[in-house]
Amino acid sequence: MTTETLIWLIPLPPALAFFLIVLLTNKSKALSHSVGVGAAILSWLASMVVFVRALGVEHLGEEPFASSINWLPTGSTWLKIGVLIDPLGAAVLFFVSITIFMIFLYSVGYHNFGQPAGDHDRKGLPPHGATIEEHGHKHMVPSVEPMYSRFFAFLALFAFGMYVLVVSDNLLTMFVGWEIMGLCSYLLIGFWYGKESARNAAIKAFMTTRIGDVFMLLGIAFLYSATGTLTFREIFREETLHALASVPSFWGFSTAGMIALLLFIGTVGKSAQFPLHVWLPDAMEGPTPVSAMIHAATMVSAGVYAVIRMFPLLSLDPQTMSIVAFIGAFTALFAATIAVAQNDIKRVLAYSTISQLGFMIAALGVGAYIAAVFHLITHAFFKALLFLGSGSVIHGMEHGVLHTGNHNVDPQDMFNMGGLKNKMPITFWTFLIGGFALSGFPIITAGFWSKDEIFADAFANGHIVVFITLATAAFLTAFYTMRQITLTFLGEPRTKEAEHAQETPWTMTAPLVILAFFAVTYGWVGIPEHFPVLGGLVPNWFHEFVGGTLAEHPEAVEFSWVPLLTSLGVALGGLFFGWFVYRNVNSPAEDKLQIPVLRNKWYFDEIYDFLFVKPATWFAEIFVYKWMDKGLIDGVLHSFGPVTQGLGSVIRNYIDLPVINRFFGDGSADVTYWFGGKLRAVQTGRVQHYLMFALVTFVVIGAVLVAFGLLA
Amino acid sequence: MTGEQIVFLVVALFTLGSGFMVVTTRNLVHAALWLVSTLFGVAVAYTLLDAAFLAVVQVVVYIGAIAILFIFAVMLTRKDLLDQGPQMNKNWWFGALLAVSTFGGLYFLLQGWDGLSKTATAIPVGFDAVTELGTELVSPAAYVLPFEVASVLLVAALVGAVYVAFNKK
Amino acid sequence: MVPLSWYLIFAAALFSMGLFGVLSRRNAVAILLGIELMLNAVNINLAAFWRYGNVMDMAGQVFAIIVFAVAAAEVSVGLALVISVYRRRNTVVADEIDMMKW
């Protein structure tokens, strides 16, 4: 099979799995998850084959795997859709397929497959656990998710969307995948629709991302009207870009800049950048695999991926670049500050995700293309690892909760944990690796290399402000990461639940181990040549490979000690302080950093509530509903009724009954009846007579025709 | 008057004669048998027209199936077989009149038509009508659709006939 | 060489005979016999037009084949009707089968 065909086929298995599960196998849990996981494996294998073949190609950037077909006729020409795997695509495909596969695997364990059905579990609520009788005494065990199959169906659809987005060679199908994922994130965040918080979170996420998507759609439309094509390789042709850059548009932006900006807003929504970041922390209401899915593997990466795709367009306009850089850096810092004061283990990770995405965006803003991609991938690995790890922790805690039966202990609150190191060793070590990678622990972890590269580029390109901001953010990152680890794993158990927490099944730990492996090693493919000692031990493969995507290959920045020392300092310092401050903090009260403004996320939700939600509600309920609808429109409508009635009765009495009914209706009936009475004698009921009549008519007509010379 | 014309005239007279017997004989079985001979004559006419396939199909379908079916039907409806009463209905003269007038009309129309006296061109060598017919019957470019429709019609007729004639007791 | 007109007139005559049979026989089976004659006349015309027209164009023969099929169907159904009528009303005289009137 040619690589192109294979690429076409990659998104297929999840889609099929979705329909299979929804339509056929949703009765059987085992069947459903085997279908789902099977699909994930198939796509993963295909992706790996594609990836390996991609590695084999020299100058993949110049001639990537691409094939396209005509889709929509647009006047004389066609709207083409197709697939494209260039170095960027290959790299992204690599981690996406792996993470998706891992998450499928993980979900099996997370939803307690194989456990008995819950005593009083209801659809739309998290399982509460089941009582089982074991040699004499009852005790609670985790119970299986009631909507197990549905979860895998959604997951599969989500994977489909992501694959479509990655392999598509044009903005249109990319946007389609983008929207599919938007829908699925809505469905999955609101998966436990029984919980009001989940419902609200789902709606919030949907709405917020929708804002971005609308702008993105505008950008796409603008691009199409400007260039007449949506295919990347045609947009990124030299003359096209030049034309776009030269034509000015509104507010001093060039067309390219404007388009890039609009598309970027889409990304802001999707990957939760500064103004539209609010939905992401709430999205934690979804099951943990969803969090990992959305926050590491697919959606947020998708946002960044989109911007990276559009980089050639983006880089044309310095104004846009600076905006991007600013937003990225600001997000990085400010999300980090919030993360410091969160107690929910997953929310911390959520905010750290936002801030890490900020890093990537900022990197793009300063033109560090490769660094952005690199960080995207490494981050995907270690953040997926962290989320799954936290999920595993929560799972263990839930086990403890079930054991004690005290259900008002929040298994996600870090202050309820502590000392889990010994209870859940695998989870602990993998989580530790993930955390160090996140905080950029020097040399061994992947996070270090990607972050360091960002610093280096930012510094070398002379964006000092961005550089300092990011450095601060990085420090905070290390800090809250260590805080999290300390509170969760180190020290003594603070609750009985924490004492009875226990390690999770292999389906959950295996992905952790695998991801941990990548979280460490993936950094080594991108070690800069000029790095002291290590530089050049392993070639900077990543730079070479991904760099090929761009038309002119970006050369590596020359080495400088400042960023290196900075990153070393912030990472180690942050980690140290994190441990030092929280080594014996046992309750939120003792936590000095719990200042309200941080706890309440700078009051963003409240501000938005005041600025947008309240007015919208007022407009809808008071203005439109009460005044417009009830008052004006209904009034008018109600006045119609009587008038029409009167008119109708007049027409009936003076026109309908006498004229239509009597005269035309009955009259015609009478006439027909009379004629029928006269003519019925003709109908003898004998077939031969009928034939004779017909023939006579025929002969007569023929005779007439001939007589008047109309024939022959 | 060539040999072919003589043959044609003989065949035509034979056919018309037996056709006349078909519509006039009192004994219906004889009528059916006369029909058979008429069909034979038509078959010979086909061969004179170099349509051998039609001729054979005529024999197979009409004589092998339809005529036999008629004989069956005549014997199954035995009551009127041995002919009490007239075989003609009471206004048969009018039918005859109409038939004759129809023939006259057709003849008149034919008189007015120019392509009437044209004679057949020789069939080109190597042209196999049967092969051609077969390919055209099943080629989508030509007549496969009517062909299929005809088959459907036959199936419908088969089912219908069985259903109608089935003795529900 | 036989001119086309002979065939056409031959067919016309056969057709008229069939018509006469259809119009004036009492027995329903006999009526069907007449119909057969008419169909055959038509077929002769078709074959003749094929032969005297463009031989390469098989339309005439194809039509003839279709007419065969139609004739077979018509006879089977017609005779089936006759038989079932005979079962129910114990007659095959067309004039006596006249329930469908006022």
Added chain:
Amino acid sequence: MSFWNDPLKVAADWLLGIFTGWGMPEIAANILIGFLGVLLLISVLMVLDIFLVWVERKVVARFQDRLGPNRVGPFGLIQPFADIIKLIIKEDTTPGGADKVVYNIAPMLSMMSVLILWAVVPLAPKMLGVDLNIGALYIIASGAIGTLSIIMAGWSSNNKFALIGAFRQVAVMVSFEVPMLTMLLIPTIFAGSMGMGAITEAQDIWYVFLAPLGAVIFLIAAIAELGRAPFDMAEGESELVSGYNIEYSGMKFGMFYAGELLHAFTFGGFWSILFFGGYRFFGLEQVNPVLAIAVIVFKAMLGYWIIMWVKYTLLRIRIDHMLAFNWKFLTPLGFTLLMMTALMNALLAGTPTWLYISGMFLSNVVIAWVALEIARSVSRREREKVEGPKQVVEAIHH
């Protein structure tokens, strides 16, 4: 062009020379020669027919563990002539109330329907009456005439046994024409022509290897067409005395009888032509036309032998079973086989010969197997409906 390579041609030329020598116009001479040829063929067939009577009686005798005719002449070879003389000198009765004309035409038609078949039988390369490119249909057409003769005989002899017999026979013949025609189409598919000569020439491998099932079905249909056992309900002596020819006596009966025998032999011949390569026998036919004729006669004899074998081995089948067997089993099977053959032919076109042959053969075998399985299960269900499910009798322990 010596006499031995193509005797008929030489003879024809010779005669032409003579006739034209008498000042006869060439067309008339040719017509006359053709007529003479037909005469020759028919008379040869008649003699063969007489010989067949002897064969039949000998064989049936052997089957029934008798000696058969052995008094008149060596091995009773003269017996049939004696029979014929007897038939001829017998009184030729025509029952009162019979429809004279029809009654007398029927036997001739019956004989004719068999004889005209031989117009398309290829006796040797380039030696056949007329190479119709629609030979297959021609066979069916002659069968139609046979049907006609039988119903005429049955109806005209004004005898209810005859009528019932004729009805049965005609019903059987009309029904079994369908699978027969279907099977005729299978060699047509292989050879790409309906002409008997072409089919024979195309048989480098005998079609029985390509369509064994087809050969079997054709044989069954042929036997039913002949109205011989096990399909001889039409003349079931036990209830119909003798079926449609009950009233016939003397040479008229003789014609029916001879017609049936010759019909059987002819179908043996067609069987061999369609499925066993006709006059072809490892290039023997190329040596000399006489050899070719010998080959095809031999093969036809074999076919005839098999038909007799069946006749004297199997029991008579009830008429409704016969028709049900045809419409519910044989015809669907035939259609399936035809479709499958056409399909395989299209699929295997251009593949090496061994693959083509094996593919065809296997498809036949598979279809046959499936059909038999279905038939078996259905019949088992029927049987249980009649006599209830099998009781398993427990062994009694003492």
